[in-house]
Amino acid sequence: MINLSLKDIAQITGGELIGDGDVLVSSVLTDSRIIGKSSGTLFFALKTTRNNGHKYIPDLLKNGVNLFVVSEKPRDKKVHGILVEDTLKALQELAFYQRRQLQGKFIAITGSNGKTVVKEWLFQLLSTRFKVYRSPRSYNSQLGVALSLINADHGSEVYIIEAGISQPGEMERLEEMIAPDVAVLTNIGEPHQENFTSYEEKTREKLALFRHAEVKVVPADCVPLQKLLLNNFTGYYAWSYHSSYGASVSVMSTGKKSVLTFKGRINHEVSIPYTDRASIENAITCFFTLHASGFDPKEFEIVFSKLEPVAMRMELKQGINNSILINDSYNSDIGSLAIALDFLLQQAGSGKRIKRVILSDIVQSGKKPEDLYDEVNKLLEEKGIDQLIGVGEAISDHAGLFTIPGHFYKSTGDFLKDIDQFHFSGEAILIKGARRFEFESVTEHLAYKVHKTTLEINLNRLAQNISVFRGMLKPETRIMAMVKAFAYGSGSFEVARHLQFHGVNYLAVAVADEGVELRNAGVTLPIVVMAPEMQSLDTLFRYHLEPEIFSFDILDAVIAEAKALGESSYPVHIKLDTGMHRMGFLPEDVDILIGVINDQNFLKIESVFSHLAAADEADKDDFTMEQIHLFEKNAEKIKSGIGYEFLKHILNSAGSERFTDYQYDMVRLGIGMYGVSAAGNEDLKPVGTFKTMVSAVKKVKKDETVGYGRKGVLTRDSEIAVIPVGYADGLARLLGNRTGYAVINGNKVPYVGNICMDLSMLDVTGLNIKPGDEVILFGDEPHINTVAEWMQTIPYEVITSISQRVKRVFTRE
Structure with missing residues (x-):
């Protein structure tokens, strides 16, 4: 954690100080959507090809944040901060400085797969004897590594940092920040290969992490590595299934466990409770990392035999009595607690849901219990948690440190005996605990429905699929995300809140009732109703839902309703029929449409759009181009006729993949967002x-x-x-x-x-x-x-x- 003045950080980053330099900074923020405490928080206004953090400064000021690192000079005099050329580089300079203040052994892990598992298993092994800090979850990017180092605990004896790259040139900067004593390569495989010309190039890039490391652990059977090192692994701790390349490992699997036998630099064997190849190789990597780092693997035999699965994800479920339930009951530490709390706030929305945390003892933190639970209390306060249920001897013994309302139990069994006294209704609940507390029983008790058949929605993949489409689009092109029909069966408001969090511009539903459900769930994005019904027009206006206008009948009705309610310039979206022949104004209707729009001031056209009938069928591309040209002609005619600009859009998911030259101002993503490609794009993954x-x-x-x-x-x-x-x-x-x-x-x-x-x-x-x-x-x-x-x-x-x-x-x- 940091404790520096603004003046100190300006000096570290080489920036120009703005305002009071004596203000103390205790935390950094890079995501304006997640605000804990405002006092002492320094916001880095990062710029990407898709976004600019500077535009969120006014909202942050309203929420009490007034310390900023910017690359654009602020106009507001309330802003105190630092002006730099590159805000990401400034954040990394701060991380570079923080790293130099930390004592202890630094282990850095890279590879195509297994990085997070190896990191977490090394933590399980080493934390039985040492105070260990590891980067949270998959914080392995240029931003994630910087944040991991800035938030690292001072006083740890071992630091384990994950390092990932997606394109050439990135690892050099990560290596500078981490400065590892021990560098570990898990393997080289397919992930992120699209930005590299070959596996050899990617391997060479990853080996930049090894430049100054005293100890280098690698899998000698990795073919790209063999080519680069020409089978000469001098200076490396190399392991292999074939003794000719490095220390050899043999594996014997029976039942639900495997025995790993090592020969060469060290002769020993350990048992692990796994038989799959990935787990075996991750355990082998851990064994050699311990040995290479100067630890005696023999002292960790028992821990190897009890290595616990690594929870790579949080689960969001529907809870009883209209509650939402976030299950993260597989590990418990301050870093992962902070991330889980942010997810809780995101899903709770801006409504009045009670935010409750069910938290076990935090184990193996290396901190004095009174310091640990005081820190936990401050974190819960910062995140605005309303209620706490603490489970475990340690957290119960320190119940007096908590200032938010709470109940405490010595064991999970004690809590379950009492659980029915809590009327969990309409709440947002985070279940967060160490594995030995077996919180699965708590989750099962609070989850709605017991039907064992589930549709599991991977929110990471949803975000990744949006990123894939953004990579096809111009930076300024907006996205309308289709969440009609229960978000294509995926769950409407949970998906909608995640889309809102990831910066889509509009949501689209079929009927007003779907929009009302989203509004009641705290969704604030503009919502377009694609098939408004006459009897629901009052609902549209009451919940500020924007109707698609596809006929003169619905246009007249919406104008009449807007007039009766005293509305002016209410946003609507005009649908043109360019050949789908389902809904929309035909080309011969456009002159009359212009006249009706000009004769009133109750509505304002927010967008004009059409829908492609066969964008996913290559043999009908001539017809698709006819639709596009007809749309362009009539959209321009409407703009000239009404005298103001509006958004234009015609591409659906298939169109966005196959006709990107015609993205206009916005695209509408539906099935593609959920992982179905019209062009065989393997980067789009099923959600x-x-x-x-x-x-x-x-x-x-x-x-x-x-x-x-x-x-x-x-x-x-x-x-x-x-x-x-x-x-x-x-x-x-x-x-x-x-x-x-x-x-x-x-x-x-x-x-x-x-x-x-x-x-x-x-x-x-x-x-x-x-x-x-x-x-x-x-x-x-x-x-x-x-x-x-x-x-x-x-x-x-x-x-x-x-x-x-x-x-x-x-x-x-």
Whole structure:
């Protein structure tokens, strides 16, 4: 954490001081949407190709923040701060300074996969004997590493920092900031390869982290590394499955554990509770890192045998009594608590929901308990938490340090005995605890619905998909995100709040009721209603929803309603019919439309748009271009006729991928945002994973039949898994009788017999499948496009058919 004056930071960053230089800075902020305490907070106004932090300064001033690092001279005299050429570079200079104040061994980890797991497992291992700080979650970027160092605990004995790159030239700056004593490479693989010409180039870039490190740990079997080092690993701690390259490792897996045997520089063996290849290699990396760093791995045998899974994500679920529930019950430390609290505030919205935290003891912090829980209390206060439930001996013993209302229990069992006395209703609840407190039982008690079939929505992928589209667009092009039809089956207000957080400009719904739900959930973005109904016009105005105007009837009705309510210049969106022939004004209507608009002042055109009929079908591109030219001609005619500017947009998801030259002022993202590409873009990843679990497995003899109508005839003695999902959940009957398959433990298993209303059957013969095993119905595999092909339909129908009784679970890393 920092404790510097503004004058000190100006000197560190080489910037020009503005205002009072003696003001003390205790924290930094880079995201204006997440404000804790305002006093002593220094906001870095970062510039990206898509955004400019300077535009949020007026709002931050209203919220009490008045310390800024800027690259544009501020006009407001209330601003105190520092003027620099590059605000990100200034933040990194502050991180560089902070790093030099920290004593202890620095371990930096890079690689294509496994960085976060290795970091967290090293923390689990080393924190049993030392005071350890590690960068939170996946804070491994140019910004994330800087923040990790600025917020690092002074007095730690070991610092573990994750370093990631997505393009050439980035690692050199990270290496300067981290200055690692020990540099670790996990592997080289596919992620972020698009910005590198080869694996060798990416490997060379990652090795920049090793420039000044005393100790270098690498996997010698990594082919790009072998090419760069010409098999000469002198100066490296290299491990290999083949002893010719480095210290050799052999693996013996039985049941649910693996024994790793090391020979070469060190002869030893350890047991780990995993058998998958990724976990084995991550554990091997941890073993060699300990050895190379001067620690004796033999002293950590017991910890290796109990290595806990790393929770890479938080889950957002619907809670009981209209509450929302954030489950982060797999680890507990100050850094991850702060991140989880920010997510809680984001999802709670701007309404009056009570914000409650259920928190266990924070273990292995290395701090005195009184200092630790005083810091926790301050953090909860800063984030505006209303209620606390503390669980554990340590937090209960220090209950007197907490100034917010709270209840304390010595154990999870004690809390569960009392849990029904709390009337959790309409709250935003964060469940945050160390794994040994087994808070899963708390989550299960507070989660709404017990149906084991879920649609899991990956909010990180949603944000990543938006970024992929932004990469296709000009920086100034706006985005309207389609959240109609329950956000394409994904869960409307949870998705909408995440889209709002990630800076989309508009949301679009089908009918007014969908917009009202979003407003009640605290969504403040402009919301366009694509199919307004006459009987809902008063609702539109009451909740400030912006109607699509597609006919003279609806135009006249909206004008009349606006006039009756005393509105002026109320924003509306004019739909043109350029060939879809569904809704919209035809070209011959435009002159009359202009006249009606000019004869009133109750409405103002916010945008004019049209919809492409076949943007995803290359053989109809000539027709698509006809639509685009017709739209452009008539939009210009409207602008000339009414005498003012408005937004123009015609591209949907497919159009945004295939016709980017015609993005105009805005694009509308729908199915593409949820991970379905019209152009085979593999960077767009499925957001939703439809999953369930095996209820039962039974053996059925050859020539017997399975399911209604005896359609599932068995040609061999078989094992049949029954799963609690059917066509009432959205699993189409067309998938039955071996047309489609699900995935269990990586195995493709076909549907047997007809899909039933609430149950389905899968052929799992010879695969050792057991009740409770997870079943993937669609996600990465099988992909939703594949399922749509089986169903002889389109991905839209697949995802929007998922029943409301299927619990939506939202995850964020």
